Amino acid sequence: MMLKLFAAAFAAVLLIGGAADAQGTNSGAKLNDAQIAHIAYTAGLADIANARQALKKSKNKDIRAFAQEMLRDHKAVNDKALALVKKLKVTPQNNDTSKAIAKGQADKRAELAKLKGKAFDKAYADNEVAYHKTVNSALESTLIPSATNPELKSLLETGLKIFQGHEQHAEHVAAEFK
Numbered sequence: 001m002m003l004k005l006f007a008a009a010f011a012a013v014l015l016i017g018g019a020a021d022a023q024g025t026n027s028g029a030k031l032n033d034a035q036i037a038h039i040a041y042t043a044g045l046a047d048i049a050n051a052r053q054a055l056k057k058s059k060n061k062d063i064r065a066f067a068q069e070m071l072r073d074h075k076a077v078n079d080k081a082l083a084l085v086k087k088l089k090v091t092p093q094n095n096d097t098s099k100a101i102a103k104g105q106a107d108k109r110a111e112l113a114k115l116k117g118k119a120f121d122k123a124y125a126d127n128e129v130a131y132h133k134t135v136n137s138a139l140e141s142t143l144i145p146s147a148t149n150p151e152l153k154s155l156l157e158t159g160l161k162i163f164q165g166h167e168q169h170a171e172h173v174a175a176e177f178k
Contacts, residue, residue, distance in 0.1 A: 031095075031146045034085075038092035039101065040143060040156060041081050043135050044074040046105035050127065053109050060121045066128070066173050070166065077159045084151055105131070122177035129174050132167035136160060 031039070047070050054067035085092055112123055139160045147153040 031097075031142070032093070033147055033149050033152050034090050034093040035095045035097075036143050036147050036156070037081060037085055037090065037152060038094055038098045040139070040159065041078055041092060042098035042101045044078040044081070044159075046101055047074045047128075047131065048078070049109060050105060050124070050131075053112060054120075054124050057112075057116070057120050058124065059117075062173050062176060063121045063124060066125075066169060069169065070128070073162055073166065077155070077162065080155055084155055088149065088151070118177065122174070125170060125174035125177055128170040129167065132163055132170055136163050136167055139163070 051067040051070035051074070054063055055071070058064055058067070108127055112120060112127070115123055139156055144153060144156045144160065147156055
C-alpha cells in the first residue's frame with residue numbers, strides 16, 4: 001500500500017501539468033536541468049540502497065543477481081551524472097520530487113527490513129517492478145522532454161534504455177514469486 005501511495009505521489013508530482021515546477025513556487029514552470037539532475041540522481045541512489053538491502057537480506061540467487069545488476073548499473077549512471085554536473089559546473093538542486101523519492105524508498109526499505117525469506121524476496125521484486133515503471137514513465141514523459149542541456153538529455157535517454165531493461169528483468173524475477 002505504501003508503495004502504491006508513493007508511486008502515485010511521485011507520478012503526480014512529475015506528471016500533473018506536464019513538467020510543473022516540483023517545488024510549487026512557479027506553478028506551470030518547467031523543471032530546470034539542476035532539478036532534473038537531482039531527481040535522476042536521487043532515484044539512482046534510492047535503487048542503490050534498495051539493492052544493498054537485498055544483498056544483505058536475500059539468499060535467493062535471482063534476487064541477488066538482480067540486486068548486483070541494480071548496484072552496478074545505477075552506480076555507473078550516477079557516476080556519469082556526477083561527472084557531467086561537475087563538467088557543466090551545475091549544482092544539482094534538491095526539490096520536492098527528489099525529497100519524495102528519498103523518503104518513499106527509505107520508508108519502503110524500513111517496511112522490507114521487517115520481512116524475511118520469500119516474503120522479503122517477493123516484496124523487493126514487486127517494489128523494483130513498480131519503482132522502475134514509475135521512474136521510467138517520469139523519464140520518458142517529463143524529465144527527458146524538460147531537459148535543455150543536450151548532454152543531460154543524452155544521459156537521461158541512455159539511463160532510460162538501461163532502466164527499461166531493469167524493469168523487464170524485475171518483472172521476470174517477480175514472476176518467480178507469483
